[in-house]
Amino acid sequence: MGRITLEAVQKSFGPVHIIKGADLDIPDGAFVVFVGPSGCGKTTLLRLIAGLEDVSGGRILIDGNNVVDVPPAKRGLSMVFQSYALYPHMSVRGNIAFGLKMAGLPKAEINQKVEAAAATLNLTPYLDRKPRELSGGQRQRVAIGRAIVREPKAFLFDEPLSNLDAALRVQMRLEVTRLQKQLGTTAIYVTHDQVEAMTMADKIVVLNAGRIEQYGSPIELYQRPANLFVAGFIGSPKMNLIVGEEAAQRGATTIGVRPEHIAIVEDGGEGWRGKVLVAEHLGSDTFLYVDSGALGTLTVRCVGEKRLSAGDAVTLRPEPNRIYRFDANGNSIFT
């Protein structure tokens, strides 16, 4: 079991409030991603759960037990660090076995568990190598092996893929997700990459300046963002935000339209007029950056190849039921 509940968790470093009261309920077996811009407190929140930092207020419950005074190792969690944090002087076997050795398990049992973890992660041929003799992806797998071998209540991942190159990152993303589903263990995953968050998570926690802005499934966040911050953060390219008369007409202070919800109307007609500033042709998609006068620069995503280039005049038509409205405080207005 691994249900993790945060109740009004706060953390301050001196006068600086990093986490300003976080409430969260993570069900057993869920894959939850903490996402937010750098400095939003997502890593601090993870470290509070891990026990590497002490809370300044509030409670952290693991399966109903308050663990704020319990040392990290006794919380039954294991962590994968951004830097892998492998023990450089130990072999892969030694690294994976270390936690079990500290727990005082008999040698035969340790060996059997290490072999099993290594087999799951395709590390068997490397068991006797030192971390420095491994590639980045292999090191990452050792770090994950070290985490799974202890059969924890939950995994904590602190931006584990950020040191890998793009191709490997996609591959490891899949592997981590598959492994988590296979083990059925609760996982909390910190990242600043919203694509990683959208693809991996059962539920996403969007953090900003020490506050939880929204907690929900990826699709919920995409379709019903609670406020301007979430709307701007989730989705790539970013949502277009328009203020002024156009927004006022729709009874809002700000309106937002995602780039993929704007159509290019070839024959003129109703819509927002503008001029293409830059056209990015990706083959599968075309991204257009359009100067639309008073509306500002809008991003438009068209599926497939669009034969448009800088300077072309275009008419943009947003899908009417995909226009998000926000009030003066930046909160969503749902009808």
Next chain:
Amino acid sequence: MARKVTGRHVVIATVGAWLAGFVIFFPILWMVLASFKTELEAFATPPSFLFFHWTTENYVTVQERSDYLHHALNSLIVAGGSTLIALLIAIPAAWSMAFSPTRRTKDILLWMLSTKMMPPVGVLVPIYLIYKNMGLLDTRTGLVFILCLGNLPIVIWMLFTYFKEIPKDILEAARMDGATIGRELIYVLTPMAIPGLASTLLLNLILAWNEAFWTLNLSTLEAAPLTTFIASYSSPEGLFWARLSAASTLAIAPILIIGWFSQKQLVRGLTFGAVK
């Protein structure tokens, strides 16, 4: 663009490096050669380089006149003792400053280093008087104490830089893995810090072995290490180059041998932090 390194550059650089190395090494070579000459040949002009009457009589004389082993033992005790005590104090100090620094840690480090900026002679009289009153003059204990204190700032600084290089994540990983502080020290930190500890130990040993100011001023015979032994050959009796050279060669031999075998560690120690 990468700079082009041609064969000629390599040759020039190699010759230059050998030349510089030879110039630096020359006084030592000269000393060793002189120790095998007769007194007459030792200060002859023009000096003979290799073609002279080789003799070991200077070594015999030196050993007859003074007890080399007695001084060597003193050197060993003073250098070894001061180094070990300095490490015992410096390891926990550097440890706490590297892993749980406070706002004042930087200031403390700088303050410690600032003590090395004062010329030792500035405190010679007070130290001498304290030693005299405490009965520490010409004792090994006294020398161990002063050398230990003198080198402590450098030892702490070196260890601090080493420990700083150990990523905090690894310690946290060990904590997550359930290691207590004691086990973290034994299984994770110490093995990772061994290269740093070794080069600090070596460098400090050499510094203490060669330290001449305090050893000359605070010891005469009983506790006198090899520095005092060398100095006794440049005496009012006149200068005896060959004998002085023989004494010096004997004095530096042990540390030279240790240094030679631990070159790799030493270079790493001296350039540590400079290259990542």
